[in-house]
Amino acid sequence: MRALLLVAHGSRREASNDEVRQLAARLEEQAGETFGYVTCAFLELASPSIPDGIECCIRQGATRVEVLPFFLSAGRHVIKDVPDEVAVKQAEHPDIEINIAPYLGSSAGITGLLLDLV
Amino acid sequence: MRALLLVAHGSRREASNDEVRQLAARLEEQAGETFGYVTCAFLELASPSIPDGIECCIRQGATRVEVLPFFLSAGRHVIKDVPDEVAVKQAEHPDIEINIAPYLGSSAGITGLLLDLV
Numbered sequence: 001m002r003a004l005l006l007v008a009h010g011s012r013r014e015a016s017n018d019e020v021r022q023l024a025a026r027l028e029e030q031a032g033e034t035f036g037y038v039t040c041a042f043l044e045l046a047s048p049s050i051p052d053g054i055e056c057c058i059r060q061g062a063t064r065v066e067v068l069p070f071f072l073s074a075g076r077h078v079i080k081d082v083p084d085e086v087a088v089k090q091a092e093h094p095d096i097e098i099n100i101a102p103y104l105g106s107s108a109g110i111t112g113l114l115l116d117l118v
Numbered sequence: 119m120r121a122l123l124l125v126a127h128g129s130r131r132e133a134s135n136d137e138v139r140q141l142a143a144r145l146e147e148q149a150g151e152t153f154g155y156v157t158c159a160f161l162e163l164a165s166p167s168i169p170d171g172i173e174c175c176i177r178q179g180a181t182r183v184e185v186l187p188f189f190l191s192a193g194r195h196v197i198k199d200v201p202d203e204v205a206v207k208q209a210e211h212p213d214i215e216i217n218i219a220p221y222l223g224s225s226a227g228i229t230g231l232l233l234d235l236v
């Protein structure tokens with residue numbers, strides 16, 4: 001089974017974290033049968049952590065986990081912090097395939113989305 | 119003339135600010151004749167500021183400025199800081215129509231964009 005883990009920064013403002021949780025729920029609806037399980041995790045300031053989120057996917061039966069960084073730019077979080085946390089879990093679970101997808105801000109389609117807002 | 123001002127948080131990492139500037143350039147290409155001028159501004163840590171960005175649009179001949187918040191969640195920056203800076207310039211230029219568009223994270227299309235990344 002293939003799981004999708006949306007990874008956000010996390011905020012002291014719980015409503016922002018809830019926005020991410022609601023987005024993960026919408027992703028699950030829209031993903032159809034592509035992913036057997038969709039959830040979210042946070043780099044800091046909110047729960048679950050990235051390792052706990054990956055663990056949760058594996059416990060749900062995932063043999064592949066796609067980590068999807070919900071970040072706008074390729075800063076330290078995207079380049080180092082998220083990969084570091086993923087690497088720890090990958091070492092613990094060598095039999096599970098864990099991939100990190102490109103971050104949201106790198107999507108070519110973002111211009112169309114922005115223009116639709118104005 | 120209608121101008122588009124993409125507003126991002128701004129980063130100490132100049133490469134992240136350059137990503138925003140490149141995105142504004144791509145928006146300008148893609149916008150066609152909808153906007154006569156497209157540029158970007160930053161809430162903090164980078165230049166130009168939001169007031170300077172709005173001023174620049176007006177000097178280019180804009181009579182309408184669409185401020186587009188490049189933010190993922192409705193935190194304090196989206197709810198208060200960006201509107202406060204826009205309000206100051208609106209008071210200085212009552213003859214110019216300055217609108218704030220919904221922030222990127224509120225876009226219904228973001229789920230499709232995310233799923234395309236994995």
